[in-house]
Amino acid sequence: MDYIFLSIIFTICLFTIITFFLFRSTTRRITRLPPGNVGLPFIGETLQLISAYKTQNPEPFIDSRVKKYGTVFTTHVFGERTIFSADPEINRFILQNEGRLFESSYPGSISNLVGRHSLLLMRGCLHRRMHSLIMSFANATIIKDHLLVDIDRLVRLNLDSWTGCVLLMEEAKKITFELTLKQLLSIDPCEWTENLRKIYMRVIEGFFCIPSPIFSITYRRAIQARKRVAEEFSLVVRERRRERERRMKKNDMLAALFDSDGDGVGFSDDEIVDFLVSLLVAGYDTTSTTMTLAVKFLTDTPLALAQLKKEHEEIRAKKGESVSLEWEDYKSMPFTQCVINETLRVSNIISGVFRRTMTDVDIKGYRLPKGSKVFTSLRAVHLGQDYFKNARIFDPWRWQKPLDPTHFMPFGGGPRRCPGYELARVALSVFLHHLVTRFSWEPAEEDKLVFFPTTRTQKRYPIFVERRSKVV
Numbered sequence: 001m002d003y004i005f006l007s008i009i010f011t012i013c014l015f016t017i018i019t020f021f022l023f024r025s026t027t028r029r030i031t032r033l034p035p036g037n038v039g040l041p042f043i044g045e046t047l048q049l050i051s052a053y054k055t056q057n058p059e060p061f062i063d064s065r066v067k068k069y070g071t072v073f074t075t076h077v078f079g080e081r082t083i084f085s086a087d088p089e090i091n092r093f094i095l096q097n098e099g100r101l102f103e104s105s106y107p108g109s110i111s112n113l114v115g116r117h118s119l120l121l122m123r124g125c126l127h128r129r130m131h132s133l134i135m136s137f138a139n140a141t142i143i144k145d146h147l148l149v150d151i152d153r154l155v156r157l158n159l160d161s162w163t164g165c166v167l168l169m170e171e172a173k174k175i176t177f178e179l180t181l182k183q184l185l186s187i188d189p190c191e192w193t194e195n196l197r198k199i200y201m202r203v204i205e206g207f208f209c210i211p212s213p214i215f216s217i218t219y220r221r222a223i224q225a226r227k228r229v230a231e232e233f234s235l236v237v238r239e240r241r242r243e244r245e246r247r248m249k250k251n252d253m254l255a256a257l258f259d260s261d262g263d264g265v266g267f268s269d270d271e272i273v274d275f276l277v278s279l280l281v282a283g284y285d286t287t288s289t290t291m292t293l294a295v296k297f298l299t300d301t302p303l304a305l306a307q308l309k310k311e312h313e314e315i316r317a318k319k320g321e322s323v324s325l326e327w328e329d330y331k332s333m334p335f336t337q338c339v340i341n342e343t344l345r346v347s348n349i350i351s352g353v354f355r356r357t358m359t360d361v362d363i364k365g366y367r368l369p370k371g372s373k374v375f376t377s378l379r380a381v382h383l384g385q386d387y388f389k390n391a392r393i394f395d396p397w398r399w400q401k402p403l404d405p406t407h408f409m410p411f412g413g414g415p416r417r418c419p420g421y422e423l424a425r426v427a428l429s430v431f432l433h434h435l436v437t438r439f440s441w442e443p444a445e446e447d448k449l450v451f452f453p454t455t456r457t458q459k460r461y462p463i464f465v466e467r468r469s470k471v472v
């Protein structure tokens, strides 16, 4: 651990020194930046950031600075001066002006992992095209008519095998991985998917280490694992191209990607593979963590769990013998939607997004020079006492009254809003439905939330499950 930590610090220093000398001349322009502290030379406040998040408080770093400087402040983390925003209006402004004043900006280490052609790194019209492609693949109509059947079936299939003590986080990951592969490539769970998942887990680990290709073993392993996943996908893509020539059609993301060839500018296999890998990244970890945390919050809030159970038992009672959930069932779970929103609000797996100014930008009396790094903290708003009463407490009932939509953006906003938001909601709802109607459970061990480098529970949330004798 110490070894990794040292190499992180060393790399940060190295990069900072290089950036410092390269860009010294350009940062000297006269500007009015938000107040703040850029910390030590070179490493800035990076160490404060890392150590702050070792506590159980979800936003220690931002909280203390907001108290001192207000909701926008300047700091210096991960090698670069960065403007943090914990202000709902500014956040909205930044997200809405994507492509005009701001563009997404991620470090090279991330792009190596997701691939050059990933949605995260695409800009301009290619991004628009891909974004709308996913939207039209995962919109409500398509989920209703096609995807829901598989979500329901795969969730039930997974729950069938649960007995005794299960690590909820692992089980949830298995479910979302299988769902994603089914939706992207029409591949049902089998030995191949299970092997691929094991390789893929190493890619994910790479996101959570602060990367340095030279020093970090985890990161190097992640890059290798990514290559293997991409190779496996390439084989599938090639096979499917052959099938297509024989006019065999499937209804999945890959087919949609092939079909968009029709515009005259087709995608190469490499582009398609990168794109698929990045969608797997997007769909897998976030949804499974949210599933786990929803169950943890419910377990810790028995009244909410009781009300959720009642809602789902009523749905069950109406359905008689039919076990599978339909769209109408999904649409009649108002309290479940409150639970999901509240889980997203309290935990928000993606705590915020990075942007870079494309030109000098004036916001609220400040001038951010062209090329400034900006961090839009979505979670800081979700957890802000000014926007939500008792903001740090899990209270699903607060959603029964209308709330200001600008204070809640768990999927981001603007043109880059996560296109899978509805799909994630449906998967969560179906999972909760089958879980509460089939099982009762209790935590097997004390487990707690940690927030760095991402939100999760420390022990992957082990629970004892017991099958309920007869469902309603």
Ligand SMILES: *[C@@H]1O[C@H](CO)[C@@H](O)[C@H](O)[C@H]1NC(C)=O
Residues within 6 Å of the ligand: 135, 136, 137, 139, 140, 141, 142
């Ligand atoms: C969803 O996308 C399909 C095309 O893939 C389109 O026909 C349909 O109108 C869209 N539905 C909604 C609700 O946007």
Ligand SMILES: *[C@@H]1O[C@H](CO)[C@@H](O)[C@H](O)[C@H]1NC(C)=O
Residues within 6 Å of the ligand: 334, 337, 338, 341, 399, 400, 408, 410
């Ligand atoms: C949950 O949040 C979404 C915004 O992401 C909102 O449209 C919806 O109305 C909210 N649901 C409830 C029950 O408040």
